[in-house]
Structures are given as C-alpha cells and as structure tokens.
Amino acid sequence: MYKLIACDLDETLLNSENKVSSKNIEAIQKADAQGVKFVLATGRGYATVQGTLEEIGLQNKKDEYVISFNGGAVTENKDNHLLHFQGISFDLASELYKRGQDYDVAIHVYTQEDVYVYNLVEEERKHLETKMEVIEISDKNIDFLKDQAIAKVLYMNTDRDYLNQIEEDLKDITQNSDITYSSNRYIEFNDKGVNKGAGITFLADHLELDISQTIAIGDNFNDLPMLETAGLAIGVQNMVPELKEKMDYVTEANHNESAIAEVIEKFILNGEE
Structure with a gap:
C-alpha cells in the first residue's frame, strides 16, 4: 500500500491560475485521512509554497513535509523545521551570477x-x-549574500536550444553541479547529487518507509529523478512528451482537470497497484 505521494507543483498540482482545484483538495484530504502523506516536491523554496500548503490544509502541520529546491531541502511543515539542506557554494553561485550577465537570461x-x-x-x-x-x-555581483546559504541559481529564457547552449558553455564551472530544466523556461543549477529523487529517498528513509510505498507525480525533466526513484511513476497528461514512455501511468486529466484527484482516486482510494 502506498504511504506517500510526492507531487510537483507547477503544471502538475497547480492549474493555470496557480491554484489547487477543489477536487484535488478533496482528494488530498481523503488521502491524508487514510494516513497517506501528501508532499509537495518543488524547485521552489519551502518559504514560497506556504499559500499552496494553506490551500490543501497542510500548512504548519506536524508530521507533514515539503521537498523543495529540487531536493536541496526537506522540511517538516510545522515551523518549516529544516531536516535536510544541501546548497551550492557561494563561489559557484557568484560565478554563475557573473557569467549569466553575458546571456539573454533572467538570473534567479x-x-x-x-x-x-x-x-x-x-x-x-x-x-x-x-x-x-x-x-x-541590479547589482553586478552578489557579495551582499556572502554570509547566506544559497540553495541554487537558475537562468530563465523560453528558448530551450539557447539554454542548452548555455549549459555547454558553462561546463568549465559546473562539473560539480546537478543541472536540470523546468517549466519550459529554466535551466537550474543545484549541487551535485541534489535532485528530487534524492529528496524523496531522504524523506522515505526519515519516515522509515520502503521506497516502493511511494508515488511520484510530475510533468517535466526536473521531476525525472523522483519519478525514476519512486515506487510508482505518474505523469500528468500535459507532461513533456519525451518523458511519457518512461511512466508507469499517465493521467487522462491534465493539470487544469484535477489530475491529482485522478491519481488519488485510482491508486489510494480504490487501491490499485
């Protein structure tokens, strides 16, 4: 029986208005009532997903969790208690910031x-x-962040080929990075070994669950390590087409049609394997 669902946010749980549908909320709460943990697994930081946690009734709750920064952090929702954090060095973040200014990108x-x-x-x-x-x-450097922990850096441009070329250009400084793509607009630079697959593994170990008891749901390349790690890999209908053949199941619904409710009804409430 599945005990944990790790779910991506953008273009997966959230609809085009960046909200959680009432049908998804109802299904999540039914799963929670059966003791199944619903875990946001996102490239965002845990501080920026509090509105979604509030929507689904899991904000500031003990024994409920978030995987954030593409697996770079795992937090318990109660007081955002940090269980695990792995960021990038300031030197790498600083170099990525400086080099990024040579490209047509927004730098996060x-x-x-x-x-x-x-x-x-x-x-x-x-x-x-x-x-x-x-x-x-608008600073030309990020020296003002020297004393802060930095989770990751990303570049934004909607031309994927352009981002691919940037990845090639930066290979001299990114040998110790995990690089992935998300939302059809970002190239993301995390520390080596940081990905959503590592995040769900850490959390399953923390909860003393076998990884076979986990479900992962996603739509894009940064979800792939989590999807390949979990006991059941599920893509939403609007998933990047190249990834669909790798899934155990692809929903009939897309992110605007309560795809998460479909998953919960099929594999949790109806108990399909």
Whole structure:
C-alpha cells in the first residue's frame, strides 16, 4: 500500500491560475485521512509554497513535509523545521551570477528564505506574479549574500536550444553541479547529487518507509529523478512528451482537470497497484 505521494507543483498540482482545484483538495484530504502523506516536491523554496500548503490544509502541520529546491531541502511543515539542506557554494553561485550577465537570461538566486532576480524581464515578471514574491536586483555581483546559504541559481529564457547552449558553455564551472530544466523556461543549477529523487529517498528513509510505498507525480525533466526513484511513476497528461514512455501511468486529466484527484482516486482510494 502506498504511504506517500510526492507531487510537483507547477503544471502538475497547480492549474493555470496557480491554484489547487477543489477536487484535488478533496482528494488530498481523503488521502491524508487514510494516513497517506501528501508532499509537495518543488524547485521552489519551502518559504514560497506556504499559500499552496494553506490551500490543501497542510500548512504548519506536524508530521507533514515539503521537498523543495529540487531536493536541496526537506522540511517538516510545522515551523518549516529544516531536516535536510544541501546548497551550492557561494563561489559557484557568484560565478554563475557573473557569467549569466553575458546571456539573454533572467538570473534567479535562491537563498533559504528569498529569491533574488537580476534582469527581471516583463515576461518573467508576469510569469512569477501569481507564483511567488521575488526581490529584484541590479547589482553586478552578489557579495551582499556572502554570509547566506544559497540553495541554487537558475537562468530563465523560453528558448530551450539557447539554454542548452548555455549549459555547454558553462561546463568549465559546473562539473560539480546537478543541472536540470523546468517549466519550459529554466535551466537550474543545484549541487551535485541534489535532485528530487534524492529528496524523496531522504524523506522515505526519515519516515522509515520502503521506497516502493511511494508515488511520484510530475510533468517535466526536473521531476525525472523522483519519478525514476519512486515506487510508482505518474505523469500528468500535459507532461513533456519525451518523458511519457518512461511512466508507469499517465493521467487522462491534465493539470487544469484535477489530475491529482485522478491519481488519488485510482491508486489510494480504490487501491490499485
């Protein structure tokens, strides 16, 4: 029997208005009543997902959890108690920030609590306005963050080929990084070994669950390590097409049609294997 569901947020749990549908909320609460933990697994920071946790009734709750920063942090929802954190070095973050200024990208720098954005173009501003609050900066370096833990850095551009080329260009400084793509607009730089698969493994171990008792739900490349690790890999209908053949199950519904409720009804409430 499955005991834990790790679920991506953007384009998976959240609809196009960045909300959780009432049908999804009802299903999550039914799963919770059966002792199944519903865990947000996101590239965002844990501080920026509190609104979603409140929507689904899990904000500030003991024995409920969030996997954030693509697996770089695992927190218990009660007081955002940090169980695990693995960020990138300041030197790497600083170099990525400086090198990023040579490209047509918006640069995000994630600390444990805040997101700083350089070159916040209007397209990105609109994309973020209902997702999270960010701090816009114009500094040519991030020396002001030298004493803070940095979770990750990402670049934004909606041209995937352009981002692929940036990845090639930066290989001289990213040998010790885990690099992935998300939301069809970001290239993300985490520390080596940081991914959602490592996050769900840490949490399953913490809860003394066998990994076969876990379900992962996602839609994009940064979800793949989690999907490959979990006992059951589920993609939503709007998933990146290249990944669908790797899934154990692909929902009939997309993220605007309560795909998560479909999963919970099928594999938790009806008990299918």
